[in-house]
Amino acid sequence: MxxxxxxxxxxxxxxxxxxxxxxxxxxxxxxxxxxxxxxxxxxxxxxxxxxxxxxxxxxxxxxxxxxxxxxxxxxxxxxxxxxxxxxxxxxxxxxxxxxxxPQGTLAERLRAAGSGIGAFYTPTGYGTLLAEGKETRVINERGYVLEYPxxxxxxxxxxxxxxxxxxxxxxxxxxxxxxxxxxxxxxxxxxxxxxxxxxxxxxxxxxxxxxxxxxxxxxxxxxxxxxxxxxx
Known part of the structure; x- marks a missing residue:
């Protein structure tokens, strides 16, 4: 039981x-x-x-x-x-x-951990100190930061x-x-x-x-x- x-x-x-x-x-x-x-x-x-x-x-x-x-x-x-x-x-x-x-990134990193997502790109933090040392990429002319679960x-x-x-x-x-x-x-x-x-x-x-x-x-x-x- x-x-x-x-x-x-x-x-x-x-x-x-x-x-x-x-x-x-x-x-x-x-x-x-x-x-x-x-x-x-x-x-x-x-x-x-x-x-x-x-x-x-x-x-x-x-x-x-x-x-x-x-x-x-x-x-x-x-x-x-x-x-x-x-x-x-x-x-x-x-x-x-x-x-x-960042709050939305925090929520998504937690959700990614529970959903089996390996990593995701987000525009939040791009071009700021929060992106230092992280992989970045421009997609459709907009900058993104790679975040992990x-x-x-x-x-x-x-x-x-x-x-x-x-x-x-x-x-x-x-x-x-x-x-x-x-x-x-x-x-x-x-x-x-x-x-x-x-x-x-x-x-x-x-x-x-x-x-x-x-x-x-x-x-x-x-x-x-x-x-x-x-x-x-």
Whole structure:
């Protein structure tokens, strides 16, 4: 019997090894898997490469993981924002590496990893510092940069609901990077607001099929009430 449900977030992340590449879903606060990140901090994995849309907010979630000095390198689109002071301090002190990837390119690199695409050309970044050292080509009189898939070891994501097979549905913009991160990962851990019986989810509403999901954990209701923006 297939049952991907785990009792606690700590149990769900207990096999993340040191040195892993970890994709963390979320767009700002929307869809950020704070409980899974807290569990990862407790688990103790270090020397991580983190793939995320941004560099964390305040001192919770991804910012807390950075503050705990568990991250060696950050791959993201928006490293600088008003409340990303934890990352900024680490970067200015030379204590963390940064790879900036344009947002659309980041999403497509993840999707390519999950779709078996060997590489792709994009006009984004052509003629800028982001293209330095990369193969470029002019196609139909327009410049392009060759980008490669971004495979990750583990994806930590939030979803609105799941069944025990790992099929996921999302709530509006909390969906953001989660589906492509799940595709790109060798193992995906999803924290959900609700666990449904098999057959309860409308197949037409399922965004991430269970084949891309390894573990599912029910989020703590008190934590969701404390951080409603992250709850979807």
């Amino acid at each position: 297939i049952d991907k449900l785990y009792g606690t977030a700590r149990d769900a992340v207990n096999e993340v090894p040191d040195g892993a590449t970890v994709a963390i879903g979320g767009f700002g606060g929307a869809g950020m898997p704070d409980e899974l990140i807290d569990a990862l901090i407790e688990h103790g994995a270090t020397d991580l490469t983190v793939v995320s849309n941004n560099a964390g907010n305040g001192e919770t979630g991804l910012a807390a993981l950075l503050k705990a000095r568990r991250v060696r390198k950050l791959v993201c689109s928006f490293p600088r924002q008003r409340d990303a002071h934890v990352f900024e301090a680490l970067y200015r002190a030379g204590k963390i590496e940064l790879e900036v990837v 971004l495979h990750v070891d583990v994806a930590l994501i939030n979803a609105a609901a799941a069944d025990r097979w790992g099929n996921l549905v999302y709530n509006k913009t909390a969906r953001n990077f989660a589906p492509v991160m799940a595709m790109a990962a060798s193992q995906t851990v999803a924290a959900v607001a609700r666990v449904c019986e098999l057959g309860e989810l409308d197949p037409e509403a399922v965004v991430t099929p269970g084949i891309f999901v390894s573990r599912v954990v029910l989020r703590d209701s008190a934590a969701m009430q404390a951080n409603p923006m992250h709850a979807s």
